[in-house]
Amino acid sequence: MTDTVLSVSFAGPHVSVQDAGRPGLMRYGVPRSGPMDRRSFAAANLALGNPAGAPGIEVSMGGLVLQCLSGAVGFAVAGGGFIVEHAGDRRGSWHAATLRAGEHLTIRPGPWGSWCYLAFAGRLQAPQWLGSASTHAISGLGGGRLAAGTRLVIADAAPHPAREVEFPCPVAARPRRELRVTLGPQQRFFSSRAVAAFLTGEWRMTDAWDRMGVRLAGPQIAPHAALDMPSGPITRGSVQVAGDGVATVLLADHQTTGGYPRIATVLDCDLDGFVQLRPRDPVRFRPVSARQAVALARTAAIAAPAAWLR
Amino acid sequence: MGPGRSFPVFSPVAEHSILVEFGDRIAPDIHARVLQLDRALAAAPFDGFIESVPAYAAILIHFDPLTCDHRTAESAARQLIGQPAPPAVPAPAPREVLVCYDDELAPDLAAVARAAGLSPEAVINAHLAGRYEVFMYGFAPGYAYLAGVPGAIHMPRKPAAVRGVAAGSVLIAGPQCLVSTLTMPTGWWVIGRSPSRILTGDPGRPFLFDVGDRVRFRRIDRAGFEAAT
Structure with a gap:
């Protein structure tokens, strides 16, 4: 075993090193x-026998072209229906x-x-910050x-x-157009008509869109202008509505x-599928109770790599 | 919400968190209740607890939905809220932050002085006289919101954000002050620059402050700033 050195010939915006996060x-x-x-991401690592959260590369719709300068390394590609060109082959993720x-390796949107x-x-090999290589x-x-x-x-x-195989895209990794949400926690800032809309x-x-969030186009659901709130905690999945009604x-x-x-929070177990949607794709929200949310998360966990969720 | 709303309010947040709100405004007594629960959770975390995120008037309690649920988290939080206060521990000494008010590093000092009807030196003295407390972090890594700016220099936010404000800028808006950690746009007023790093780079203590810490600013001159940078 030895080092393999790759050189980036081209990288679109938002292509970065990620791992399990901090x-x-x-x-x-x-x-x-x-x-x-x-x-x-976990699937790509697990296909190689790596820990699910080992550092890897996140490729956006901007695409990535690499050249191998020295050595040889097994690789796995997972996520979306991208096009992968390598050593004369043209395959999917x-x-x-x-x-x-x-050899060159090209990954571009499919x-x-x-x-x-x-x-x-x-x-x-990637620099760490606060114990993680995630960018x-x-x-x-x-x-x-x-x-x-x-x-x-x-x-x-x-x-x-031994691991040079195709592995099928799991159903759970397909884009998700219906997002389960719990309503609130600041639902009180919205009229019942806005919540219904x-x-x-x-x-x-x-x-x-970027790695911080994605803006949606849809009905006007502006919060009550007269109300003011002190800044409060936000999570991945929070649906935040600015004063102009943009979610x-x-x-x-x-x-x-x-x-x-x-106005609502998207269940974490629905976010991986949600981010695979593309601009102009339709999406809807469906409310669930707290108890249903926990049950859905536990069901989703059965289908996911257990190591990732811990 | 109307006057009938009674705090604390517990709300589910997706499958993994509850939000506990103690009020709907920025006030020391409300923030003290946030801190009390935050410290009680750290001292006695319930099974499945992952982390808590304290803010001005609310705290997010994040748990593992595979081993815990909202009802369990809420009842644990209610129990901790009801506990008698732990014996008083001596408050740690205030954290010291250096600040240089040199014109070049304080582009809005003159405007703040005009708006406040004070001399720039009086604005500086007011800022130095403030007794600050870290109310929360937010916006970006290491952005610690310090409450305690004296009323004489409270300023509304600028109508539009200014781009490219340098990391280390000492910013004020209303009763709040913060020392930025990244070069970012901001609508706050830049009254100085600090060489003190909130993201310390020290793995043993990566953030200069904890929420609840007291903070004092100490003035340095330009030479001191250059030496410390």
Whole structure:
């Protein structure tokens, strides 16, 4: 086993190193970060026998082109329906192969999905911040964004012929157009008509997205203008509505507190599928009770890599 | 909400959290109740507890939905709220933050002085006289919201954010003050620059403050700032 060195020939925006994230620091203004679609990321690692949260690369719709400068390394690609070109082959996401010196690997958007993950059979060397290599987008702290010229070193890299297989995309990794939510916690800032419009209306994803959140287009659901609230805690999945009635769903790199009321919170177990939607895709919200939310999370956990959820 | 609303209010947040609200405004007595519950949770976490996120008037309690649920978390929180206060421990000494008010590093000092009807030096003295407390973190890593800006220099936010405000800027808006950690847009007023790092880079103590800490500012001159940067 030896090091394998890769060079980034091209990386679109929002392509970065991620791992299991840095939980437990929200009280210091630090969100967990980690992959937008945690299930697909875990699948790429598990396909190689890695721990589910080992550092890997998150590829956006901007795409990624790598060249292997030296060595050889097994890799796995999972997440979305991306197109993977490698050594004369053109395949979809959800397979594993070996990348050898002189070869190129191209990952670009295909028929569906917004995020795709690349894991290596070896240890991707990446700077850590607060115990994690996950890149926090607005600060750039952690493993970092990839750009043309970035070198990636994989320590203890090995070809992995036994694992050069295609593995089917799990049903749970498909895009999710119906999001289960608990209402509130600041539902009181909205008229009953606004809450009804939120729950019955058809929403669409917009182009205003990044790792912090995505803005939705849909019915006007402006909060009562006269009310003011002190900034309060926000989670991944919070649906925050600004004074102009625009709804935003907060995601992996969310701010930890905010002053806009949250009309609802998307169940965490629905977020991995949600982020695979693309701009202009339709999406709806369905309310569930707290008790139903827990039951749904436990059901989803059965279908997910257990190691990831701990 | 109307006057009939009685606190604390417990709300479920997705499958993994509850929010406990102690009020709907920024006030020391409300924040004290947030801190009391936050400390009680740290001292006696219930099974499945993951983390708590204290803010001005509310605290988020995050738990593992595979081993815990909202009802269990709520009853644990109610029990901790009802506990008698633990024996008083001596408050730790205030954390010291250095600040340089040099014109070049304090682009809004003159405007604040004009708005407050004070000289720039009087604004500086008012800022230094404040007794600050960390009410919460938010917005971005290490953004600690300090309450305690003296009333004489309370300023509304600017109508529009200014881009590219340097990391380390000492900002004020209303009763709040903060020392930024990233170069970001802000609508707050820049009255100085600090070489003190809130994100310390020290793995043993990565953040300069804990929520609830008291903070004092100490003035340094430009040479002191350059030496400390």
